[in-house]
Each structure stands twice: as structure tokens, then as C-alpha cells.
Amino acid sequence: MRMLISGNIACAEGALRAGCRFYAGYPITPSSEIMEYMAMELPKHGGIFFQAEDEIAAINAIIGASWGGLKSMTATSGPGFSLMQEGLGYAVMTETPLVVIDVMRVGPATGQATKSAQGDLMQARWGRHGDQQVVILAPSSPQECLDLTVKAFNISEELRVPVIVLSDEIIGHMRETVEIPEHFNIVNRKITEDLSKPPFHSDNPMEAPPMPLIGKGLNIMVTGSTHNEWGLRDTREFKTHFKLVKRLVEKIKLNAKRVFEYEEYNIENSTIGFVSFGSVARSVKGAVKILREKGVEASYINLKTLWPIIDNPIVKMAERVKAIIVPEMNMGQLVLDVERIAQNKCLVVSLNKVGGGEPIYPSEIASKALEVIG
Amino acid sequence: MRDHFAVKYLRVELLPTSFCPGCGNGTVMNAFLKALEELGYENLKEFVFVSGIGCSSWIPNPYFKADSIHTLHGRAIPVALGLKLARPELNVVVIAGDGDLASIGLEHLIHAARRNADLLVLMVNNMIYGMTGGQQAPTTPIGFETSTTPYGNIEKPFDTCAVVAAAGANYSARWTIAHFHRLKESIKKAMGKRGFRFIEVVSPCTSHIVRKLKLPVSTYIRQLREKSILINTGGRGEITIGEYADRDEEGFVSRVYEYINRVRGC
Amino acid sequence: MNREFKPCVNIDRCKGCGICVDVCPVKIFKISTIPNSRGYYYTTVIGSGCTGCRLCEYMCPDFAVYIVEDKL
Numbered sequence: 280m281r282m283l284i285s286g287n288i289a290c291a292e293g294a295l296r297a298g299c300r301f302y303a304g305y306p307i308t309p310s311s312e313i314m315e316y317m318a319m320e321l322p323k324h325g326g327i328f329f330q331a332e333d334e335i336a337a338i339n340a341i342i343g344a345s346w347g348g349l350k351s352m353t354a355t356s357g358p359g360f361s362l363m364q365e366g367l368g369y370a371v372m373t374e375t376p377l378v379v380i381d382v383m384r385v386g387p388a389t390g391q392a393t394k395s396a397q398g399d400l401m402q403a404r405w406g407r408h409g410d411q412q413v414v415i416l417a418p419s420s421p422q423e424c425l426d427l428t429v430k431a432f433n434i435s436e437e438l439r440v441p442v443i444v445l446s447d448e449i450i451g452h453m454r455e456t457v458e459i460p461e462h463f464n465i466v467n468r469k470i471t472e473d474l475s476k477p478p479f480h481s482d483n484p485m486e487a488p489p490m491p492l493i494g495k496g497l498n499i500m501v502t503g504s505t506h507n508e509w510g511l512r513d514t515r516e517f518k519t520h521f522k523l524v525k526r527l528v529e530k531i532k533l534n535a536k537r538v539f540e541y542e543e544y545n546i547e548n549s550t551i552g553f554v555s556f557g558s559v560a561r562s563v564k565g566a567v568k569i570l571r572e573k574g575v576e577a578s579y580i581n582l583k584t585l586w587p588i589i590d591n592p593i594v595k596m597a598e599r600v601k602a603i604i605v606p607e608m609n610m611g612q613l614v615l616d617v618e619r620i621a622q623n624k625c626l627v628v629s630l631n632k633v634g635g636g637e638p639i640y641p642s643e644i645a646s647k648a649l650e651v652i653g
Numbered sequence: 654m655r656d657h658f659a660v661k662y663l664r665v666e667l668l669p670t671s672f673c674p675g676c677g678n679g680t681v682m683n684a685f686l687k688a689l690e691e692l693g694y695e696n697l698k699e700f701v702f703v704s705g706i707g708c709s710s711w712i713p714n715p716y717f718k719a720d721s722i723h724t725l726h727g728r729a730i731p732v733a734l735g736l737k738l739a740r741p742e743l744n745v746v747v748i749a750g751d752g753d754l755a756s757i758g759l760e761h762l763i764h765a766a767r768r769n770a771d772l773l774v775l776m777v778n779n780m781i782y783g784m785t786g787g788q789q790a791p792t793t794p795i796g797f798e799t800s801t802t803p804y805g806n807i808e809k810p811f812d813t814c815a816v817v818a819a820a821g822a823n824y825s826a827r828w829t830i831a832h833f834h835r836l837k838e839s840i841k842k843a844m845g846k847r848g849f850r851f852i853e854v855v856s857p858c859t860s861h862i863v864r865k866l867k868l869p870v871s872t873y874i875r876q877l878r879e880k881s882i883l884i885n886t887g888g889r890g891e892i893t894i895g896e897y898a899d900r901d902e903e904g905f906v907s908r909v910y911e912y913i914n915r916v917r918g919c
Numbered sequence: 920m921n922r923e924f925k926p927c928v929n930i931d932r933c934k935g936c937g938i939c940v941d942v943c944p945v946k947i948f949k950i951s952t953i954p955n956s957r958g959y960y961y962t963t964v965i966g967s968g969c970t971g972c973r974l975c976e977y978m979c980p981d982f983a984v985y986i987v988e989d990k991l
Contacts, residue, residue, distance in 0.1 A: 679980025
């Protein structure tokens with residue numbers, strides 16, 4: 280089935296197809312359409328929706344519903360995302376599957392509520408206190424909003440980790456044709472009613488332990504404190520914490536190859552390269568065309584996964600080109616990754632433009648490239 | 654071998670509890686578990702306990718032999734609500750303290766009361782932040798010396814029961830641990846009701862309040878009893894006990910499910 | 920029918936708070952002069968005459984004091 284829908288609606292449709300049956304949220308521009316669509320559609324599928332009193336209630340309610348066995352999600356933007364950080368940390372610590380969609384807008388603070396930006400990248404990775412890792416996906420079209428939201432649910436169910444879909448206002452509000460297949464590959468969490476094995480331990484560090492079912496007389500202890508493999512709180516021992524936090528972090532790191540998704544073009548033949556994500560990746564494609572007309576061969580990497588990241592594609596590009604330009608609608612966040620990964624194999628240049636929701640135009644990106652090549 | 658009646662509901666291997674000597678938490682546990690015993694529950698299989706952060710939040714996790722979710726400070730109620738909506742057949746009980754529920758978690762408490770969410774909430778009110786070392790709480794009486802009001806508290810304390818009742822809860826009541834039987838009967842009554850049921854229990858904090866007053870805890874408990882006035886006698890004492898609200902409006906969970914069924918046309 | 924009530928103390932659980940000593944209507948408890956393995960001066964039963972009111976069992980915050988009923 281083909282529909283002409285916005286990125287926000289595509290996210291919501293993806294969630295419904297992935298089996299989401301619980302939504303608790305709070306209105307915030309530019310993500311409210313996701314919530315309103317879920318309010319309309321979820322009851323039709325027998326799912327539960329309620330508007331929470333604030334974003335903190337929203338993230339905590341979806342944690343409760345996830346432990347109740349339902350695939351749960353919420354959607355928000357920068358200010359709400361900031362409020363949800365503690366809850367996200369709790370979900371990582373207790374290995375609670377859930378999906379949060381952050382439709383980025385200009386910040387910090389209230390910023391420009393209706394204008395697109397890409398300033399939440401580092402926050403999505405590191406916003407929680409303590410040691411933790413989540414998975415972050417970044418769509419650059421309404422079609423990817425649908426596909427990556429489904430993927431987000433699948434990853435969160437399999438790895439028992441919160442997954443953040445980092446969209447932005449341009450993608451969220453633009454309308455394109457979206458192909459919605461009849462069947463999706465859906466992953467459901469493994470559950471267990473057998474407590475002879477410890478519920479917070481996995482022999483295979485790549486796998487999450489099966490999630491114990493509440494309400495079956497298993498006497499499960501779920502806690503945000505450091506806990507041993509049986510869920511019993513232990514706020515004293517070094518070994519208990521180090522073992523736990525290592526397992527939580529490696530659970531994501533070891534699955535990087537399976538989870539990492541990106542798009543690359545023309546690296547072999549290029550003299551200059553671009554690394555970007557989200558709505559900016561669209562402009563990059565236009566810039567490559569402009570440069571080719573001027574006789575310059577350019578390449579791009581469009582990151583669809585912002586964490587965990589596999590370095591190889593960017594290393595390959597750094598070994599091939601004279602310079603990598605990182606255009607982003609913020610004051611320089613993704614460029615820090617590229618600088619680290621490129622390891623001085625080539626020049627790395629930041630192109631920062633944020634404010635007014637103005638996209639970085641293909642002509643601006645092409646001009647910068649020409650300026651860098653000289 | 655006969656043992657204390659409560660022990661069949663507890664993880665005995667973890668006793669004695671980490672609560673201070675004379676802490677009211679253990680007595681609250683007794684009242685709650687005796688109520689359940691008298692209602693015929695032989696174990697806690699049908700229950701899920703959700704608690705926040707604070708001494709009384711340690712009551713269900715890890716001491717109750719039951720499913721328990723130990724959440725973030727102040728956030729027990731939204732987690733409990735999400736869980737209850739997903740699993741309406743379970744008895745979801747929130748046990749937390751006054752700092753957790755009436756300060757950082759107050760927003761969630763009031764809205765859950767407004768929604769008449771089908772939760773039983775036990776707020777153990779020791780009028781201080783015990784776990785973190787004796788700081789002022791929104792329930793600390795005027796004039797009290799705490800670690801953050803070393804020259805005397807200048808703020809009026811909350812009447813949490815009145816706030817919850819005004820928000821629309823089906824049941825809102827306050828007792829002290831000196832009123833063991835009334836507390837137990839109140840819990841039994843609340844277990845038979847739907848909607849939001851809130852029971853506040855005034856309880857001694859032996860390490861911070863009782864110690865500062867230089868009293869044995871048994872004297873403090875007697876004082877709690879002496880200072881309490883029943884609400885329907887028309888007086889407001891230092892401690893007003895009794896039922897602030899006793900209604901039978903439809904609870905949130907059934908309204909949500911009715912709404913879904915109406916949309917689906919069934 | 921005679922009902923006989925025997926107060927029992929789990930010494931290791933007792934923290935010596937003294938609540939049972941205070942609430943007992945027949946003053947059957949007294950705090951010992953020797954501490955338990957955790958250093959608490961635990962409660963002990965002195966004398967007889969327990970009425971079976973169970974106030975001690977209900978009030979005890981540590982599940983350390985309880986009444987056993989012997990039916991004679």
C-alpha cells in the first residue's frame with residue numbers, strides 16, 4: 280500500500296505495524312502529530328493511549344507498561360527529551376524495551392519550537408548519568424521513518440534496551456510517498472516464567488536475558504539500583520556493579536555490526552566526501568550533483584544509525600578523499616565523531632548552520648566543498 | 654515451627670531489615686500484611702508492588718516475597734499506572750514515603766487521584782527525608798529542626814490527604830502506626846474499592862526525629878496517639894486521622910477499556 | 920477451654936527498640952543486659968500472664984516477637 284504521509288505519521292504507522300500497543304505522551308511541537316495519530320489509531324487496534332501530565336510521567340508510564348508485557352513508546356522533542364533522560368537511564372539499567380522518538384527542534388531551552396535542528400545527537404547518546412548505551416536510529420525521509428521505527432521496536436525487543444529514533448522537524452513534517460508492505464518482520468521479546476535461571480544475567484554477552492513475566496508468582500525484583508543476577512539490590516560490591524554495567528554496555532557494542540545501518544555513495548572515485556544524517560543527508564545528495572557538474576567527484580555517507588557506530592565506512596572515506604565535510608544543523612557534534620574516526624588521514628571540516636529551521640542548502644554544501652578543495 | 658504471622662509473606666533470608674530500630678516501616682508492613690491475611694490472601698501472587706526511593710520504598714523491594722518494581726524517586730505512580738493499564742487483572746500497590754510521593758512525585762499523585770487511577774497507595778509519612786540524612790520534607794511540622802532547617806522550619810506542611818481527596822480520589826485516609834487496628838481495617842476497606850485509594854500512615858523516624866526529641870520511640874508513638882483527632886469529630890488536631898474521602902466513582906482503568914471497546918464498536 | 924499464650928522472641932531479629940516492652944498490657948517484656956550477635960540489647964520474656972492480645976506481634980517492626988497459642 281502506498282500513502283502520501285508526513286514523517287511523523289510514518290513513524291506512528293511504523294509503530295502500529297511493529298506491534299506497539301501502549302502510548303503515553305505529552306504534547307510538544309513538532310512531535311504532537313505522532314501522539315495525536317496514536318490517540319486516534321491505537322484504540323482501533325485494542326491498544327492503550329493516555330496523555331500523561333508531563334514527559335516524566337510519560338516515560339515512566341511506558342516503562343510500567345513494558346513490564347506489563349506491552350510494546351510501548353512515546354514521542355517528544357528536545358525539551359521533553361531532556362526531561363525523559365532519567366527514565367531512559369532507568370530503562371537501560373532494568374533492561375526495559377521501549378522506543379522514544381525525538382523530533383528535533385532548535386534549542387537549547389525553548390529555542391525555536393517550530394524549527395528543525397540536529398542538536399540532540401550527543402544528548403541522545405550521553406544524556407543519562409552513569410555508564411549506559413542505547414541504540415539511536417536517524418531517518419532521512421518519511422519512508423525511513425516508517426522502516427526505522429519498525430527496526431527500533433525490533434531492536435528494543437531483542438536487546439531489551441531503549442531505542443531512540445532521532446528525527447527532525449523537516450523530516451517530521453515533510454510529506455512523501457511511503458510504501459507500506461503487507462508484512463513486516465517483527466521481533467518479540469523472549470519471555471520466561473522459569474526463575475531457576477537468574478533473570479538479569481546472560482551467558483552470551485551479545486544477548487539480553489529473557490524478560491520475566493510479572494504477575495505469575497515469580498517474585499521478580501526489578502530495581503534501578505545496582506543489582507545482582509537475581510535482581511537483588513547490591514549497593515556495596517565492586518564486582519556486582521562492574522559485572523552488570525559491563526554486560527549492559529557490551530550488549531550494545533557487540534551487536535554494533537548487526538544494528539549499524541548506513542548509505543554510502545561513490546567513495547572509490549571521490550576527492551571530497553560528506554558525512555551527515557537526517558534531513559541534511561538529503562541536501563548532501565543535491566550537493567554531490569552540483570559538484571559533479573563542476574567536475575568534482577564527491578561521495579557521501581548517510582548515517583542511519585547514530586549509535587552504535589562502525590568506523591569502517593568513514594575510515595574508507597578518509598583514506599580516499601582529501602577532505603571530509605560534516606554539514607549539520609547544530610554547532611558541531613557529528614564532526615567530533617568523524618575527526619576521531621578519520622584520525623588525521625584527511626582534513627575534516629565542519630559546516631554548521633542552525634536556526635530558523637533553514638535547511639543547509641545543497642549550494643551551500645557544494646560551495647564549502649569547492650572552498651576546501653581550493 | 655510457628656513464626657511471626659508476617660513472615661510467610663517475606664523473604665526471611667534477608668531479615669532483619671535494614672530499617673533502624675523502632676522505625677515505623679515494620680509496623681506498617683505488619684498492618685498491611687495482617688489486612689491481607691484477614692482478607693484471605695495466603696501469598697502475594699496477585700500483587701505487584703511499585704515503590705520509589707526512600708526508606709519506606711524498601712518495604713516491598715526486597716522484603717516482600719512478591720513481584721516488585723523499585724523505580725526512580727517520585728515516579729512510582731506513573732510506572733504503577735502504566736503497569737496497571739497493561740495488566741488490569743493485577744493488584745497494583747504503591748508503597749512510598751512522604752518525600753517521594755508528596756514532594757518530587759506530587760504531580761503524579763494529584764493527577765492519578767484526579768484520574769481516579771485504580772491503584773492502592775500507602776504513603777508512609779515520617780515527616781522528614783530519612784534516607785538522605787534528615788532534611789526538611791513538605792510534611793515537616795512548623796518549627797522543626799532538620800538538617801536543612803537548622804534554625805527551625807518556617808514552612809507550613811502539606812495536608813496530603815486533603816489534596817488527594819480534593820483531586821477526586823475514591824478514598825483518602827490518614828492513620829498513625831499507633832492506630833494499628835484502624836489502619837488495618839482501612840486497608841481492608843480500600844482493598845475492596847475501585848479507583849484511587851490513598852492511605853497515609855504517620856510513622857516515627859527514629860534516627861532523625863525521635864532522636865532529636867530525645868525520646869524513646871515508644872513514647873513518641875504514644876504521643877502520636879495523643880495528638881491525633883478523628884476528622885469527623887469536627888476538630889483538626891495536630892494530626893487529623895480518619896477518612897477524608899470515601900467515594901465510589903468509576904476508576905480510570907475501566908473507563909480506558911470502555912473507551913477502547915466503544916471505538917472498536919464492541 | 921483454656922487458651923494459653925506464649926510470647927516468643929527471635930533474638931537475632933530483635934533490635935531492642937522497646938516498643939513491645941511499652942505496649943504490653945501485662946508488662947511481660949524486659950530488655951536484656953546482654954546483646955545479641957548484632958549488638959542489639961534484645962527483648963526477653965519475664966514472668967507469665969500473656970493475654971494473647973498480640974499487640975507486641977502487631978507492633979514489632981522486626982517480626983521478632985510473636986505469640987504462640989497452645990490449646991489445652
